[in-house]
Amino acid sequence: MTFNFLLFGVYPYVAVAIAAIGAWARFDMAQYTWKAHSSQMLSNDGMRVASNLFHVGVIFVLAGHFVGLLTPEWLYHSVITTQNKQLLAMVSGGFFGVLGLIGLTMLIKRRMNNERIKANTSKADMLVLGMLWVQLVLGLLSILVSSTHLDGSVMVQLATWAQSIVILNPTAAAESIESVNIIYKLHIILGLGFFVVFPFTRLVHVVSAPVWYFGRAYQIVRQKREA
Numbered sequence: 001m002t003f004n005f006l007l008f009g010v011y012p013y014v015a016v017a018i019a020a021i022g023a024w025a026r027f028d029m030a031q032y033t034w035k036a037h038s039s040q041m042l043s044n045d046g047m048r049v050a051s052n053l054f055h056v057g058v059i060f061v062l063a064g065h066f067v068g069l070l071t072p073e074w075l076y077h078s079v080i081t082t083q084n085k086q087l088l089a090m091v092s093g094g095f096f097g098v099l100g101l102i103g104l105t106m107l108i109k110r111r112m113n114n115e116r117i118k119a120n121t122s123k124a125d126m127l128v129l130g131m132l133w134v135q136l137v138l139g140l141l142s143i144l145v146s147s148t149h150l151d152g153s154v155m156v157q158l159a160t161w162a163q164s165i166v167i168l169n170p171t172a173a174a175e176s177i178e179s180v181n182i183i184y185k186l187h188i189i190l191g192l193g194f195f196v197v198f199p200f201t202r203l204v205h206v207v208s209a210p211v212w213y214f215g216r217a218y219q220i221v222r223q224k225r226e227a
């Protein structure tokens with residue numbers, strides 16, 4: 001078994017298994033810890049803009065990943081060519097990636113500069129913020145690499161990896177990705193790391209927040225008192 005196969009053929013399944021089993025165990029044993037751990041109650045300063053920039057950026061990028069990596073070539077060819085799809089990914093992913101990075105950097109600063117929030121920050125919180133920051137930088141760096149080959153062939157290799165993983169063909173997945181630039185590989189290895197840490201951190205809110213957050217009544221967490 002080659003190292004490439006372990007990283008890109010086996011590790012994806014291990015990561016997803018940890019996410020599923022870990023999340024099930026946490027939901028079963030410690031349901032009240034399943035939350036986004038909002039710090040807005042501790043301080044509202046700089047929260048809204050930073051959090052919104054970050055969330056809008058990351059949610060658009062991840063939606064783009066989902067559609068971009070998992071739509072088969074024959075299907076999207078009825079609306080867009082491979083080359084144009086790569087350009088679209090670079091421009092839209094670049095725009096929302098930069099928004100996300102600005103918001104995230106503001107959130108990290110807020111967390112480190114505010115004593116009340118700092119005291120309430122766990123190692124797991126910092127790990128998630130750090131991982132997201134490096135992941136966004138690697139993603140944005142990948143756009144520079146992609147700009148040196150605009151024919152879309154590498155994007156097809158990356159999508160073949162993702163699609164082969166989904167259809168349970170790890171050998172084809174590992175083979176398709178072997179020759180791509182190290183930046184993409186590091187981005188994917190760290191990206192799978194989010195599945196690994198997901199059940200043990202506040203990242204669990206990513207699956208529950210959309211369901212409970214939009215469906216519930218508006219909640220005022222902290223309101224500035226009128227002078």
Ligand code: HEM
Nearest residue numbers: 036037038039040051055058059107111128206209210213
């Ligand atoms: C529709 C989906 C989502 C909703 C409704 C949502 C909602 C929230 C809420 C309510 C908070 C607490 C903010 C506060 O302190 O008041 C939060 C924090 C956070 N969310 Fe999300 N979230 C979503 C998706 C995501 C995704 C996809 C990621 C990353 C992959 C993410 C990463 C984070 C992080 C890192 C924080 C902590 C920020 C800090 O340092 O204070 N969220 N989210």
Ligand code: HEM
Nearest residue numbers: 061089093094097132135136139140146155158188191192
């Ligand atoms: C398992 C998780 C992930 C995988 C497999 C993955 C994979 C990829 C791939 C293959 C590309 C290059 C796209 C192309 O050239 O066609 C890319 C780009 C990018 N990724 Fe990810 N990624 C993951 C998670 C994330 C996360 C969590 C973030 C944000 C925090 C992120 C941010 C970006 C950005 C900003 C780009 C560049 C713009 C774009 O093409 O969308 N990625 N990702």
